[in-house]
Amino acid sequence: AQKITQTQPGMFVQEKEAVTLDCTYDTSDPSYGLFWYKQPSSGEMIFLIYQGSYDQQNATEGRYSLNFQKARKSANLVISASQLGDSAMYFCAMRDPLNTNAGKSTFGDGTTLTVKP
C-alpha cells in the first residue's frame, strides 16, 4: 500500500522568503508519480508540480521546485519568493504505478501555509 506523510500541519513564512513543505512517501512500486496540489480557501484543487520516479532532475515550475530524494523517499516542495496569495493548504500526492491503468492518487494530510506580510 502507498502512504504519504506530511508532518507539518501548519507553516508560516514571511513574504518574499522561501519555504519548504515536507513530504515523505512509502511505496514498494518502482514506478510512480509524485504531485503537489494547492487548495486555497475557495476550495478548488490546483495542480502545481509533478515528479516522476525515474526523472533524473528535480522538477521546477516557476517559483515551485520539488526537492526529490529518492533514497530517502522524500519529495519536498520549495516555494521561492513567497507571496500573500500562496497562503493555502498544500497536498502531496502519489499516483498508482503503471500496471493499474492511471489509477488513484494517495494524499497526505496537507500543510496549511500562511504567508505573513
Place this chain on the structure above:
Amino acid sequence: EAGVTQFPSHSVIEKGQTVTLRCDPISGHDNLYWYRRVMGKEIKFLLHFVKESKQDESGMPNNRFLAERTGGTYSTLKVQPAELEDSGVYFCASSPRRNIPTYEQYFGPGTRLTVT
C-alpha cells in the same frame, strides 16, 4: 476548454435523506475519480471509472454510496441514506486515458456536503 465541474457546490441535508452529487469531467477524459475529505482529514479515494466501467471501487465506504457513470460521460454519486459522518468535501477528478502515472488528475471545485 472547460474544466471539471461539480454540482451542487454546497448541499445541506438532514440525516436519513438522500443526496446526489454530479461531476462533469473534461471532455474526452476516460478516467473519472471520486475523492472526499472528511472533517479536515486527508483526501481519500472513493472510486475510479474508466469510461462507464468501475475500475476500482475499493475506497467506497459502504453500500450507502452508489456511483454511476452512464454513457461514460458525467458521473453521479448518491448517498442514501446520509449519515452525519458523511459530511465533508467531495471532489471529482478526471484524466486522459493513459497507462502511465505521469498525467495529472484535473480536479473539480468540490461539493461541500453537510449532514445535520
